[in-house]
Amino acid sequence: MNLTGYEWSVMGYSLLIAGSATVLAILPALLAGQLFARHTFPGKALLETLLMMPLVVPPVVIGYGLLILFGRNTSLGTWLHGIGIPILFAPAGMILASAIVAFPLIFRSMRAALEQTDPHLEHHARTLGCNRLRAWTDVTLPLAWPGLVSGILLGFARALGEFGATRMVATNLPGQRTLALEIFHQFEVPGSDLGAVAGLVLLSVFLSGILLFTGDHLTRAWKRRQS
Template sequence: MAFDLTPLWISIKTSLLAGVITFVLGVLCARLFLNVSGRVKWLLDVVFTLPLVLPPTVVGFLLLVLCGKNSALGQLLRRFDLAIIFTWQATVISAVVVSFPLMYRAAKGALEQVDENLIWAGRTLGMSEWRIFLRVQVPQAWPGIASGAVLSFARALGEFGATLMIAGNIPGRTQTIPIAIYFATAAGNMRVATIWVAIITLISCIVLGFMNYSGGQKSPSIKTRA
């Protein structure tokens, strides 16, 4: 019997799309955090970080309540003959939610380290706040932002609990590698489970190796500045 590689393609496709969405949202939310103050700042940080500490099944349950057919969003989508639950789009949503905090906190930490003198220099030159953000802050914070992007991709690739709850286990549609491992093990098919474990471990090692290599390439310049 031929080995079905569909979970690999679904996982890669899901993680790539989720990575792009998470990258944009994480950087923008990090900028938002830096531009507010007081209790609002504290509340935003709690909300943005919460999926990182909640169990994936709790995240999945909340997404199920939010996107289910009986929710306001679900009823709105039904008017347009659309659905989220048990679709490939649901795997992307769950991957975005669980990996977002890693991207957000990495971007926030990197942006907080940008020299404020550079920001004020941009303002002195008449640059708008968005131009300063895109042309000064992001390039200066790029190593940290890139690391967050890699980690969020790896987290999206390994997402299991929330994905299973809102996307289910539909072979060829929503079955990602972690879900394939779980159900292969439950069925006693240790050969298939072992192959998938080896594949996802290899991919994770490549991703983390790439992150460490990129960080190592930039470390000399950081030491020089210090």
């Protein structure tokens, strides 16, 4: 696999976009996972369905929604562009789109991990003087950590492979294409080096495989620990 400097830069840009998207999705997924793992409230099933929708709807639908929400003819889009934070056809839009499609995987894994922890341990920690936040961070999170990390890796892998939603909001400028977008672009351009395209495909498969293997290994280790 003999890649050029530009192709390695595409990989670096892809990792940057996917990493930023994963970081953006972690806190909402963690808070939502805690809410669903520990509480019952009216409309819980409906809200969960809405949160999981990005997992099943076509990614281009998500991209189209971002176009409608952040378009230059909307108040929100105009305001964000005015303060120097353009969403559409900018890295921010690619990060947001990738975060949305990655969120359900991270949320589902975090919820499952938190559901497997004993809430009574938090209560015991609070009786020993810990406040609610410290009991959660010092007791619950360490117990659920392997499951949480597994969810983060799955979300990162999903963000790394995202194409449909980011295609709707991304630029087509060199140096601002992810692996998926670059592969698509190379197939569109007549006379492209198919050998280089094959290298990008193999690189994408390799990275995704490593992430999935690591996430699965952590999940198995966590389940053995719980049994």
